[in-house]
Amino acid sequence: MDELNDGLFGQYEKHPDALAFYTRDGGYRKSSIDQAARKLTVDINALVISLGPSINDVESAICKFPDNIIADLYMTMHMPYANYSRENEKIYDFFKRNSEYSKNFKTLHRKILDYIGVVSIAYEEGAPVMTDIEFDVVKELAFKIEGLASEDLTKFYEAVGSRLSEKFEKITHKVPMLSLDNAFSDEDVRDFVHSVYRFLGQLPDQSIALTAEPKIDGLSMSIRYEDGKLVSAATRGDGTTGENVTANIKTISEIPKQLPKGAPSVVEVRGEVYMAKDDFLALNARMEAEGKQTYVNPRNTAAGSLRQLDAKITASRKLRFFAYAWGDMSEMPADTQHGMIEVFSAWGFPVNPLTKRLHSVEELIAHYNTIGLERAGLPYDIDGVVYKVDRLDLQARLGFRSRSPRWAIAHKFPAEKAVTKLTAIDIQVGRTGALTPVARLTPVTVGGVVVTNATLHNAEEIARLGVKINDLVEIQRAGDVIPQILKVVESPDDAVEFEFPKTCPCELKTEVIREETAGGVEGVIRRCSGEFACPFQRKEHLKHFVSRKAFDIDGLGEKQIEFFYDDTTLPIRQPADIFTLKARDEANGLQRLKNRDGYGDTSAQKLFDAIDDRRTIALDRLIFGLGIRHVGEQTAKTLARAYGDWASVHQAAIAIAAGDKAAIEEMDALDDIGPAVVESIGRFFGEPHNIEMVEKLVDELTILEAEKPAQHSPVAGLTVVFTGSLEKMTRDEAKAMAERLGAKVAGSVSKKTDILVAGPGAGSKLTKAQGLGVRTMTEDEWFELVG
Structure with missing residues (x-):
């Protein structure tokens, strides 16, 4: 069990729960790790609660830890403390009191810092592995564990920046680029303003001006000029040392290469490199047209584009810049934050037009709310508003903490909600013919992802929300599900009501039917009556066929089905086409799959091998994969167990389609099988094109007989x-x-x-x-x- 040598197993090996984490070969048992992560969520939430994350954010952050960190966290935080009662003592205080375990916290702290470094590299290279709030949770946890380990806090602060890539030369910042503390609520903003007055020994009489500016979601940059000439540019890096990206910065047309006469001899202008939403969407459209992988969001794309070794690639990406701060200066041309912004503008730098000078907490929060409403319509992404004490002499008096200035704070927007414009409502047709309205939105970043669509579920949901085309709406994104509309924020004069279509949007224009519920009441779901003749339903049916609980073909998922369905050379239009793909490919000469974008010899052969692996299939997977309405995974298993083999299932289905009363009653008598299932199976096998489709598929397969369940076990039939x-x-x-x-x-x-x-x-x-x-x-x- 060599893997345990790096963990804390040795200190807890006598604990009865310790061995539950490990498999015999020294790996980690997934079920135990998952359980530990869930239990740790409550404890770690107590440690990081000042951040204001949701419990889901905390759990998500923990679940992204490597298994060895989760195991060590759990053993350190739980196993020695059998008598710990959360109701009687705060967990943080309990750990502090049990100082004999500080050595374990030191070990944990080292591991978490290493992990933060890995996450930082991924973030700076434009491929983040977690959201900003999840990263904040991890950093705060490391900060608290640092305190428990009783070590110098500066070691943690040095690690919260970004690890540096080996691809670029390094530049040391003469003035460190520190991060900002975050405010997550109006009360946090009030506390910040009051702390400024307290530190300066003044009453909160609104005499101190503050600037409020949008927090651009991009890549922090420091650009150095000597005698007016641009000489270097560096990323933030770890705050002390950044990467030399001078050649790439010079490709950004908005950044002056020469300052005007009269500028100080040494100037370091700091700001944010970003990509506009429209430029991001255009780049993704180009990448998709070329068959290349598209990007996740503008922030990551800007970061990755700026850190290219080939400056020509950077130049092609249309990066932009906002100036808002400074570093090393031979002299100061202004004595206020607002004045410095005006100087930057006069020198030719873009500055944000939404920046304002304000005096009270109420004004700050009002401006924050205004920007929040305008956020969706901005041509760039923002994730909050930054407040700064305006007078530079007061900034100097306030000074810095170990990792952030006392004179500034970032008021973050809620991570999973945003306001945007609903520009259209389209209809999508699902596998079973259900028509689902989808809202098309002005692109907005929600939870680190650019959102352009949101579900509206059905006509009744549209009526309940009162949503119209051109409305400003609040949307929410939770996890990986499609975003949903929460409410209408504003309905303008040009808002247009949506009329639900009476025919399917497919080329057949078949009638849309509204089914009745069991009680004879009209249901909320409207369906295309074309069934498998409808091309939209056929495509969704194929996606279901290759899904994980059906045929689960490696390398053939939803995106690949979209590709092959629309392809004219190697089309997949029905399930049997999947299993004839290799034979058809071999007859294609120069048009073979291996010669096409996105594929090569190895990837094409892997796909063919994966398809061949699924020629032998379990009976229940085949039944489920057919996509018959009302026949879910459990129902498919019930049918497989009841009939035993494909010939018997097929014979019963054909008989039901013909109206055979005995066959109908036999199936209806099975557990989990009701009239709706029987009727659906009869309708499916009553369609000649479905029978033909199934026969072609079965000819390509070896279908295993269902495994007979034990008849005499203590739980048989229960x-x-x-x-x-x-x-x-x-x-x-x-x-x-x-x-x-x-x-x-x-x-x-x-x-x-x-x-x-x-x-x-x-x-x-x-x-x-x-x-x-x-x-x-x-x-x-x-x-x-x-x-």
Whole structure:
């Protein structure tokens, strides 16, 4: 177990829970790591709560740690403290009191600093591995652990900048480029302003002016001029040393190469290099047209573009610049922050027109809110507003903390919400023919990603929100899901109501039907009546066919399906086309896949091999992959177990399509199979083109018979629900095991539930099971039961 030598296992090896982290070959057990990350979320949230992150941000940050850090954090923070009670003592105070564990915190601190370095490199190279708020959580955690380890805080502050690439020469900043503290609420802004007055020994009488300027989401830059000539340019780097990107900076037309006469002999102008939204979208459109990988957001693209070894690439990327600060100066041409901005403008530098000089907390917050409303319409991305004490003599008196100035703070916008304009509403057609309205938005960055679309779900949701085309709307993005519209912020005079279409947007223009619910009431979902004749449904059907729980073909995902569906040389228009792809490719001569953009000998062969690997397929995966409406993963397994082989499933389906009463009753009698499923299967196999499609597919496959579940196990025929954290296996492994033993695994608790297996963190399902009198047991008791 060599991997353990770098961890804290040796100090806790006698603890009964320690071994649960490790596999026999010395690796980390995923289920234990996942459980530890969930438990750590509450504890670490208590340490970083001053940042104001959501609990989801904290959990997401922890889950991105390497496994060894999660294991060490958990062992250090939990295993020695069996008698720790969160209600009686704050966890931070508890750790401080138990100073004998400071050595462990030193080890953790070193590892987290190393990890911060890795994350910083990825960030500066334009490929971040976490969001800004997640990175703030990691840095704050390192800061708190530093205190627990009782070491010099400057070691942490030196590490919070960006690690430097080996590709560029280094430049030492004569005046360090420090970061700013963050404000996440109006109260934080009030505290900042009051702290300025307190430090200066004044009452908060609004006599001190402050500037408020948008915080540009780009790459910090320091540009040095000597005797008026641009001589060097460096990135922020770690705040002390940056990368020499002089040649690349000279390609940005907005940055003067020569200062006017009268400028001081030494000038360092600092500001932000960024990419405008329109330029970013145009670049991505060009990359997509060339078959190349597109970029995630303007900030990362600007950073990556500026750090090219070939300045010609930088020049082609249309980078821009805003000046807002300074470094080494032989003399100061103004005595206020606002005055320096005016000087920069006079010298030919772009400065932000939204910068204002204000005097009160109320004015600062009002300007922040105004900029927030205008944010979506700005041609560039911002992630907050920076407040600075205006007078430079007061800035000098206020001075600096270890990592930031006392005279400035960044008031950050909420990471996952933004206001933008709804420019159009389009209709998307899904696999089952459901018509979903999608809002087209003026591009805006939300949570580190440029958002151009948001779901509107259905016509009823449009009516509920009262949303119209041209409205200003507030959107929210959570995780990786498509953003949603929260509310209408402003509806202008030219707002236009949206009329839901009565025909499908496909070329067939088939009628849109609105189905009734079981109670005879019109449902909210409108569907295209064209079914698999509709090209939109065919494409979505193919995406479902290759999905993870269906055929799961490596290298053939949604993007590849889009490519092959629209391709005229090697089209994939139905599932069987996937399995004839190699044969058709070999007949294509010069048009073979390996000769096309995005593919080569190796990648093309890998795709063909992955397809061949799926020629032998489990019966339930085939049934699920057909994409029959109402036939989900569990229903497909029920059908596979009940009929055993493909011939029997196919025979029953054809009989149902023909109206065979006995076949209908036989299928309807199965658990999980109701009239809607039977009707859907009959409709599917009643269409000649579906039968032809299935027959062509089956000719290419070897379909395995369903594994017969155990008939005499203690759980055969029982309905089991798993909840909470499982420590000895993953949820999928537990589900597969129960099904092999003949049990039915359900996702929710009901009167039909026989057993609830509850792990740590079990919540409402456990409460409901106890109320219904359902038998409950721990994971260990489950293993004892099934042997």
